Amino acid sequence: MNTLYVSDLDGTLLGDNAILSSFSKKILSELLHQGLQFTVASARSVVSMQVILKDLNLRLPVIEFNGAFISDLDSGRHEIINSICSSVVESIYKLILEFGCVPFISSFNGTEDCVYYKDVMNDGMRWHINERLTSKDRRLRAIEDLTHSFSDQIVCLTVIGHAQELLELQGAIIERYGSKVETHLMENQYSPGWYWLTIHDRKATKDQAIRTLVENYGLQESEIVVFGDQINDIKMFKIANHAIAVTNADAELKRYATLEIGSNTEDSVVKYIHHDWSNKYAFKSDFDVG
Incomplete structure (x- = not known):
């Protein structure tokens, strides 16, 4: 075999x-x-x-x-x-904002991969941006309105913050959209103390x-x-x-x-x-x- x-x-x-x-x-x-x-x-x-x-x-x-x-x-x-349904992306994005967070949005725009971001709200997010810049990641894009990315095929929403706030956010997402998305909450081993909550389509x-x-x-x-x-x-x-x-x-x-x-x-x-x-x-x- x-x-x-x-x-x-x-x-x-x-x-x-x-x-x-x-x-x-x-x-x-x-x-x-x-x-x-x-x-x-x-x-x-x-x-x-x-x-x-x-x-x-x-x-x-x-x-x-x-x-x-x-x-x-x-x-x-x-x-x-395996992209997330656009209506689900919009709803979860609004929920993330309600929790006082701002996500990174990873997508494919039909030609190339993109990682969109707007506000840098903590050192965990800053580490991620600096790491992408250091590696000269061609996907990184700063935009004024993250909803402009919603015309792309969105494959992941990433929220970076402290464990407790993200655990509560994850719970709210699962309660409302658990049958449609897959979520993971893990500490960034290269930036201890900062956690990443990632949201994908359920098939991902x-x-x-x-x-x-x-x-x-x-x-x-x-x-x-x-x-x-x-x-x-x-x-x-x-x-x-x-x-x-x-x-x-x-x-x-x-x-x-x-x-x-x-x-x-x-x-x-x-x-x-x-x-x-x-x-x-x-x-x-x-x-x-x-």
């Missing part, structure tokens, strides 16, 4: 510096050349993935924005777009995206092995044959894991893949994975 390996990025495949180590990149490149079926499923955009995964020859599309996009890594072209989940890849790329007979660290990985853990949590993973996610491996700072995901692949396919490598 063939195997499809799918890994989360931040806190899982990447080190604490949000970089794919030279060791992991070298091993993955070797295995991909041998025919490894591997891709990533992340809350990140394909724009940032292109920098992180540069020179990796991924034959399969990547899953970005938690499943809102399924995209070709090299070109950035979206094969699948990692498990549904993986199922789409399996169907579209003739992988129905493959076993699925996934790696993760956060609660937005729970749904893909539930559909996998083997759900593997890094040791630094959220305790809630570990409840759904079939195996726990080392931390994200130890190249644990790639070491596992290398060992598993070598056992299954008897490919020999010159690399010592310890």
